[in-house]
Amino acid sequence: MQNTITIPKFRIGSRSYDPFPVWIALLVSGLVFGAFGGYEVLRYGLQVTGLNNHVTWGLWIIVDLSSIALGGSAFVFGAMVYLLQLKRFEKVGRLAVLLGFLGYSTAGLVLLFDLGQPLRFWHPVVFWQVHSLLWEITMCVVLYLNVLIAELIPIILEHPVFSTHPILDRVPLLRKVANGAQAFAHFLHKLGPFWAIAGLTLSILHQASLGATYGMLTGRGIPFDPTAPVLFIISAMGGGTALLFLLSMLVFRVMRPGLVDDKTLYDVAKLAGGILLLWVYIRLWDWAVVNYYSVQYAVDTQTALLDKVIPFSLSFWIGQILLGVVAGFVLLYAERVKNWKVLGFTAALPVILIVVLRWDYNFSGLVASFSWDPFTPTIWLHSYTPTWQEWAVATGVISYWLLAFSLAARYLPFQSTMHHE
């Protein structure tokens, strides 16, 4: 099963360097920076953030929502491999599981800092309030994180170090433990279809609910948008799959050439492209409905105000629509484009789209909110500037994501040796 792993080299003149150690050092310094910010937040509370009673959710929520969305390929490919039995996507699917796990663990990590009472993070699991979307999301995310871990364990345990390391022959107890671990991994692996169904259900539930979290804020203007749940799911599927394609290029084409054929990679791109075009279609209808058929005065005023302070409409047309159209078409026709550099660049665009969508949803209603004056209602403008502590924590968790991914890309076996019944 051993595949030689090629690390892309960095060339200066005639000499080539292995960028890996430098890259890892960079990420570790990101983690250290994050630790400084994180310490301040835990020590002094949320007063060190730029958040306030009006803009009460900020940068961290965007990191949180985006990282969950970027893990969206895990459930898509779980379903494809185990439910639709498309076995040629199995290796890519393993990468998707990894991305899912990274996305959700990053989200959990950043949320810990975002809570006013971080030590009570477990409360929703014990104190149920079943009407709350946030409760449902928490439960789904907790359960889904477990599903992802169950899917990830066999992949990690397949690393040869756990079965062929010489020390195992010298210490019989370790050999026994290793055998037990392998059996456990096999057991978890056999349950693949079960995890796929659980993952699909949980993901669709909470990806939708994340949208509904904003969609149900009737008092907030623009975010009141019944399509939000669908938009959140579709964007997570499209953007998540595009990211999977981008990283598959690195992990399979560059680092493990020959492990996954180009045709399969093209198919991943096509899938991402198709979903992105569907996204654009639904997003445009949603835009039309919100602008033409609902509370037009309020939406107009709010949009105009937001346009004054931030290029709100521009972020919509460029960040959500144009990026979607460009990435959608290029990825859909990936096989004809053939240029991997272009494809790689294009596959990064939906990642921006995912972040912009969530950014707009979160801030439009918080930054410009309606007043309660019954006679001459107006829209209030508030402001929010993230502090260095917020940037630090965000940098820290993103560094965690990149670090874990980089190590996995280098060391994780993506080729399964386990046979299916």
Add this chain to the structure above:
Amino acid sequence: MIEKELPQEEQQQDISRRDFLGLAGAVAGAVTLASVAGVHASQASTHAPEGEHRWGMLIDINLCIGCKYCTYACQAVNNLDDDMIYNVVTLETTSNGDTYYLSRNCMHCEDAPCVHVCPVGATYHRPDGIVTMDYDLCIGCRYCQVACPYDARVFNWREHTGVSCRVPAFGTPEVDPRPRGVMEKCTFCQHRIDAGLERGLTPGVDLSATPACVVACPTGARVFGDLNDPESPISQRMEQHDVVIRLREELGTNPKVFYVPPQDAA
């Protein structure tokens, strides 16, 4: 102008629209998981329960002079730092350009968005309809703050030590300070109501059983009482006015704070 009661269908529509959105998530989540653990007992519904009392407040905009005594009395009694305000007084304008003061605290909505969204049931309806907080449960996620259409919630961004500067030399605050990182809001001075009822007093009539803002208002612009009791001061005062409004009625939150609109606007 909105008349005393919003047409029933309209309320229904707004509620069902919101509930519909929640349905995909909350109900399905509940169905999937309900067998694993019990539902937090007090959270069976997010609509206010029908109890013996139903406390409400009426604010006569024509009598309000914008002195902010309500704000200060509230801060003193609830031991709030100066930057934490439950009772906000703002200068607003009617459609014909006249200015008036709008004094606004938590509306104690019967269909309260904040209660609906709290993931742990830390904010809930008491049997008497007061929307209150369990500070030991709150995780500080601030979803309630995002969901409240009246900007009524205040977060404890920092630790509060010492005593509110609004507490007069002769008095002491009546409520313990809340820890850093939890949400808080107007409670209709539930501690005064509860202590008063125990002593056989009538909230809204007897001053020590009545919310501090109502007691402190020098013009009598604020009236408090039991909406279930036709004899209560609030019911009596509401009778005297042809038009009584509530804020952002279209959202279907059913606030229990009512306003007598400015004369020229009515």
